[in-house]
Amino acid sequence: MDLHCFLCWGVALLLLLMPCGHQCLSVRILNQEPVYVIPGSSLVLRARIEQGPLEEISMISWERESETGVDPGKVTLATCPGSSLKCAGTRPNVRANAEQKETTLQIDGYSSTDSGVYAVTLTDHKGAETTAHCIVRMYEAVHHVSVSINVSHSLLVCGEAWGTEPHFSWLYERVAITKTVGSVSKDGTTLLVTMTPFCGHFTCVVSNKLGYSSATYTATPCETEGRGTTAAVVCLVVLLLLGGVLAFLLWRRHRHSSRGERLHEHLDDTI
Numbered sequence: 001m002d003l004h005c006f007l008c009w010g011v012a013l014l015l016l017l018m019p020c021g022h023q024c025l026s027v028r029i030l031n032q033e034p035v036y037v038i039p040g041s042s043l044v045l046r047a048r049i050e051q052g053p054l055e056e057i058s059m060i061s062w063e064r065e066s067e068t069g070v071d072p073g074k075v076t077l078a079t080c081p082g083s084s085l086k087c088a089g090t091r092p093n094v095r096a097n098a099e100q101k102e103t104t105l106q107i108d109g110y111s112s113t114d115s116g117v118y119a120v121t122l123t124d125h126k127g128a129e130t131t132a133h134c135i136v137r138m139y140e141a142v143h144h145v146s147v148s149i150n151v152s153h154s155l156l157v158c159g160e161a162w163g164t165e166p167h168f169s170w171l172y173e174r175v176a177i178t179k180t181v182g183s184v185s186k187d188g189t190t191l192l193v194t195m196t197p198f199c200g201h202f203t204c205v206v207s208n209k210l211g212y213s214s215a216t217y218t219a220t221p222c223e224t225e226g227r228g229t230t231a232a233v234v235c236l237v238v239l240l241l242l243g244g245v246l247a248f249l250l251w252r253r254h255r256h257s258s259r260g261e262r263l264h265e266h267l268d269d270t271i
């Protein structure tokens, strides 16, 4: 009898210590939200299952509905019924897997119609349900890059329409921005131009996993020192050439006239 009582107390204590008693079936999607998927690649969602010792899962199901709520239909993608939790996808490109502590959903050849709010629902042996959600969107290429100027503050602002995870960088005359040109804001979208005069070509390049796109702001042309030097060198070369030609002409004329004199002398001699 003593032993029986001891066991009773033991079980009671165990139930007290367990944080959720026997109602703690829960599920959590491990992917970071929102999940962006490149078209044609595979989407893999993983969910962690927390389960009390007295609970049994009778069903796991994966579903999807539209994110905007315009199309209210809920589509069942896969179900894993029974205690064996053998999963079956509703389409050829959908696979699911379920184990004691984890369930996964994989969709191959992802397309825009696969975007939406994904839900994984666990049903316990009493019919109680618990659900976790995750937003999934298509990974979009960079679109419509533009550069605008804020004249009063010498700022160039780069914009992009709807590309996923855009990364901004700047070039001046096709070379990365240096401190002599200006400074780029932390998020990369703004370039504070500190060079004077404000001249030349400023290019904003926006890139992501699918490629890049760029736009250029053209300020007034630069009157650089380099150009001045080139002009001086060209002038000098022209002057030298002219001088050379002149010297050559003079020398030829001089030679002709002296030969003429000698010819005269010769004629005089024969006569």
Ligand SMILES: *[C@@H]1O[C@H](CO)[C@@H](O)[C@H](O)[C@H]1NC(C)=O
Residues within 6 Å of the ligand: 150, 152, 153, 155
């Ligand atoms: C220019 O930039 C400054 C500082 O960021 C801002 O306060 C101002 O409104 C901007 N002007 C225009 C025309 O966008």
